[in-house]
Each structure stands twice: as structure tokens, then as C-alpha cells.
Amino acid sequence: xxxxxxxxxxxxxxxxxxxxxxxxxxxxxxxxxxxxxxxxxxxxxxxxxxxxxxxxxxxxxxxxxxxxxxxxxxxxxxxxxxxxxxxxxxxxxxxxxxxxxxxxxxxxxxxxxxxxxxxxxxxxxxxxxxxxxxxxxxxxxxxxxxxxxxxxxxxxxxxxxxxxxxxxxxxx
Numbered sequence: 001x002x003x004x005x006x007x008x009x010x011x012x013x014x015x016x017x018x019x020x021x022x023x024x025x026x027x028x029x030x031x032x033x034x035x036x037x038x039x040x041x042x043x044x045x046x047x048x049x050x051x052x053x054x055x056x057x058x059x060x061x062x063x064x065x066x067x068x069x070x071x072x073x074x075x076x077x078x079x080x081x082x083x084x085x086x087x088x089x090x091x092x093x094x095x096x097x098x099x100x101x102x103x104x105x106x107x108x109x110x111x112x113x114x115x116x117x118x119x120x121x122x123x124x125x126x127x128x129x130x131x132x133x134x135x136x137x138x139x140x141x142x143x144x145x146x147x148x149x150x151x152x153x154x155x156x157x158x159x160x161x162x163x164x165x166x167x168x169x170x171x172x
Contacts, residue, residue: 006047006165010063013040018071033142038111040067042151043158044082045089045107049098050162053090060086074125081117085110104155111147115140 020037027033040063048056064082068075089110096102119135122128130138 002165002168006059009161010040010043010059013043014063014066032138034139035142035146036115036139037150038114038143038147039150039154041082041085041111041114042107042147042154044086045110046103046155046158047162048086048090049093049103049106050159051166053087055166056086056090057083074121074127077118077121081114081121085113085117088113100155100159103159104151107151107155108144108148112140112144115143 017037017039020039041060044056044060044063047059060082061079064078064080065075067078067082072078089106092106092109093103096106119128119130119132119139123130128135
């Protein structure tokens with residue numbers, strides 16, 4: 001039964017992410033700002049940090065593909081970037097101390113990498129004509145601010161849950 005709790009948590013965050021977009025007003029950070037909640041991806045990053053690289057990459061790939069299927073018209077961008085950024089975060093955490101503050105900052109860095117990666121892929125294939133500075137001003141800052149607030153609330157529960165979950169799995 002406990003093995004199903006982790007996928008259910010990620011599925012809940014996937015659904016909650018779309019509810020945030022539906023329920024929070026568009027002009028939360030101003031009329032020209034676009035903010036994107038990355039609740040699911042934040043959990044993938046914390047899973048990578050506290051559960052291990054293998055789980056982070058697998059869950060990143062699976063839920064990145066699910067995100068692509070449901071929300072985007074181009075399959076593969078989030079599939080690749082979720083797993084790739086989880087891998088980069090795991091490498092960064094091998095160098096840095098593993099505490100909640102460093103995990104918080106590295107997770108925000110991972111969200112920034114994801115956003116910039118999606119922007120660059122969209123620019124490369126011609127989906128967007130937005131300049132990089134316009135992207136940073138309109139989307140990146142507000143997205144990082146929103147996700148920083150979310151991580152202030154969720155970082156400690158994520159840390160405790162993933163540590164406890166993988167401790168129980170190791171004991172079985």
C-alpha cells in the first residue's frame with residue numbers, strides 16, 4: 001500500500017497545479033506578468049534530492065510525459081527537461097550540503113532551468129517570438145516568485161515525507 005502513496009502524491013500535485021491555474025486570478029503579479037506553478041516539478045526535485053537520482057529521473061520522465069500529453073502540443077520537451085534537470089540537481093547536491101535551505105535554493109534554480117529550457121526549445125522550433133529579456137520580465141520572475149512562496153510552505157513537508165518514505169522502503 002505504501003508504494004502507491006508516492007505516485008498518488010504526484011498525481012495529486014499534477015491535478016492541483018491545473019487547479020491553481022484555474023482558480024488564482026491571472027493578474028496576481030500584474031497585468032503583464034505570466035506565472036506558472038511548478039508544484040509537481042518542485043516535488044520531483046525534492047524527490048531527487050531526498051530520495052535519490054534514480055527515482056527523480058524516473059518520476060521526472062513519467063510525469064514530464066504526462067504533462068506534455070495533457071498540457072502541451074509538443075511531446076517530449078517536458079519529458080526530457082524534467083528528467084534532465086533532476087539529473088543536474090542530483091549532481092549539484094553531490095557537491096553541496098544536503099540541508100533544507102540549500103535544497104530550497106537548488107530547487108528554485110532547477111525551476112529556473114526548466115523555464116529557460118522550455119523557452120529556448122519553443123524559440124528553437126518557432127513556437128514563440130518573444131525576446132529573452134521580455135520572457136524574463138514577463139514570465140521568469142513571476143514564476144520564480146510564486147514557486148518560491150510555494151516552496152516556503154512545502155519544502156519541509158516534502159523533505160520529511162521523502163526521507164520517511166525512502167527510509168521505510170529501505171527497511172522492507
